[in-house]
Amino acid sequence: MRSPIPEYMLEVLDDCRNTDGGTVADYIPELARANPERLAVAIATPEGALYSAGDDEVEFSIQSISKPFAYALALHDNGLEAVLAKIGVEPSGDAFNEISLEDETGRPRNPMINAGAIATHSLIHGGNWEERAERFRRRVSILADRELQFDEAVFESEMETAHRNLAIGYMLRTVGILENDPIDIVRGYIRQCSLTVTTRDLATMAATLANGGVQPQTGRRVFDDLTVRQVLSVMMTCGMYDAAGDWVTTVGIPAKSGVAGGVIGVLPGQVGIAAFSPRLDEHGNSTRGVKVFERLSTDMGMHLMEVPPVAQAVLRGVSDRDGVAVFRLQGSIRFSGAEALLRAIVAHELNDDGVVLDLSRVSGVSDVARRMILEAVRRLVLHDGKRVMLVDPDAMLSEPDAGEGVRPDVHPHLDDAIAALRAQ
Numbered sequence: 012m013r014s015p016i017p018e019y020m021l022e023v024l025d026d027c028r029n030t031d032g033g034t035v036a037d038y039i040p041e042l043a044r045a046n047p048e049r050l051a052v053a054i055a056t057p058e059g060a061l062y063s064a065g066d067d068e069v070e071f072s073i074q075s076i077s078k079p080f081a082y083a084l085a086l087h088d089n090g091l092e093a094v095l096a097k098i099g100v101e102p103s104g105d106a107f108n109e110i111s112l113e114d115e116t117g118r119p120r121n122p123m124i125n126a127g128a129i130a131t132h133s134l135i136h137g138g139n140w141e142e143r144a145e146r147f148r149r150r151v152s153i154l155a156d157r158e159l160q161f162d163e164a165v166f167e168s169e170m171e172t173a174h175r176n177l178a179i180g181y182m183l184r185t186v187g188i189l190e191n192d193p194i195d196i197v198r199g200y201i202r203q204c205s206l207t208v209t210t211r212d213l214a215t216m217a218a219t220l221a222n223g224g225v226q227p228q229t230g231r232r233v234f235d236d237l238t239v240r241q242v243l244s245v246m247m248t249c250g251m252y253d254a255a256g257d258w259v260t261t262v263g264i265p266a267k268s269g270v271a272g273g274v275i276g277v278l279p280g281q282v283g284i285a286a287f288s289p290r291l292d293e294h295g296n297s298t299r300g301v302k303v304f305e306r307l308s309t310d311m312g313m314h315l316m317e318v319p320p321v322a323q324a325v326l327r328g329v330s331d332r333d334g335v336a337v338f339r340l341q342g343s344i345r346f347s348g349a350e351a352l353l354r355a356i357v358a359h360e361l362n363d364d365g366v367v368l369d370l371s372r373v374s375g376v377s378d379v380a381r382r383m384i385l386e387a388v389r390r391l392v393l394h395d396g397k398r399v400m401l402v403d404p405d406a407m408l409s410e411p412d413a414g415e416g417v418r419p420d421v422h423p424h425l426d427d428a429i430a431a432l433r434a435q
């Protein structure tokens with residue numbers, strides 16, 4: 012069978028090609044030369060699959076899409092507290108190149124606007140602009156699983172017209188957010204923005220964020236969970252600048268755009284998506300890129316605020332097997348799933364003195380769910396005098412210790428657990 016996904020993606024591109032409006036960025040002379048008709052989309056999964064269509068191998072500069080990755084690297088290099096001391100996390104509602112700082116703290120409002128991104132760049136470890144940019148290039152190349160290069164022409168070109176970013180740099184130096192030469196830091200930031208990527212690279216990088224910081228194809232951990240959570244949070248609230256509210260309501264996933272026409276989106280746990288089309292709207296976001304995302308979000312039900320009820324799906328069934336109450340669970344158990352289990356146990360007439368919790372179809376148990384399940388075991392044993400066994404072939408509740416000496420036996424199969432209970 013041929014996968015229908017590539018055809019679907021071509022269809023999405025064809026639909027979005029008619030969206031007119033917008034112009035290529037021209038404040039960086041080299042970007043003004045881009046072909047405005049280029050259009051591409053790519054989708055990458057945490058399992059390592061990658062689908063793409065259109066001009067998916069055309070290279071362009073990453074521009075502001077570098078910001079979330081530079082922020083991740085700054086967090087990695089300095090820790091959250093040190094980064095928060097210099098850069099806020101409040102959406103500004105301002106344009107990306109606004110010359111502004113928070114009133115009370117004097118920090119740039121967030122790492123997605125230029126002021127915050129220039130401060131972020133200064134926090135990447137390295138002795139000068141070249142070393143910081145190189146450290147960034149190497150790290151992002153691991154995410155893309157390919158050696159990425161800087162576009163020298165784009166870099167030189169932006170440096171020639173960098174007056175506004177230099178103004179931002181000097182402002183940050185005046186208030187002490189930058190501690191070193193602002194020209195050196197702005198130069199490094201602009202070099203970071205000139206890194207060359209394809210739409211496929213961007214989807215792969217986005218998939219690493221969707222996968223909690225582990226590169227899907229190589230299995231290599233690049234950023235830790237909390238770093239990724241922080242990055243995705245600021246992408247969600249600030250990634251699309253002054254269009255952030257519009258984006259969150261219509262598309263509903265963390266995203267970041269760049270003035271060369273790229274856009275990435277991350278649906279945590281599910282996919283990384285990238286689109287590319289150089290024409291920009293008044294916010295500096297790709298006009299057709301935004302359309303592609305709107306279409307994908309609707310078709311694929313990607314909006315993060317649209318989540319199917321998870322609790323019912325976790326409890327597969329409750330039954331009585333020859334005097335043993337069996338609670339069968341499945342899927343990924345988090346708070347609501349564990350709560351559904353507790354409620355089922357409470358409601359069940361536990362006449363039998365044997366209870367089995369069957370986790371053989373469970374794929375994951377969050378911390379809070381683990382604590383809730385073990386507390387149920389403890390109460391069943393100590394308060395209600397029941398004998399409890401677990402069926403947990405994949406050790407989802409590895410080394411279950413319910414406290415006060417209660418350690419339920421674990422069996423690989425339901426039949427074994429029932430037989431063991433009856434033998435007692």
Ligand SMILES: NC(=O)CC[C@H](N)C(=O)O
Pocket residue numbers: 073074075076107108125169176201204268269270271295
């Ligand atoms: N929105 C963007 O992509 C802006 C990046 C660009 N290098 C700038 O600083 O102006």
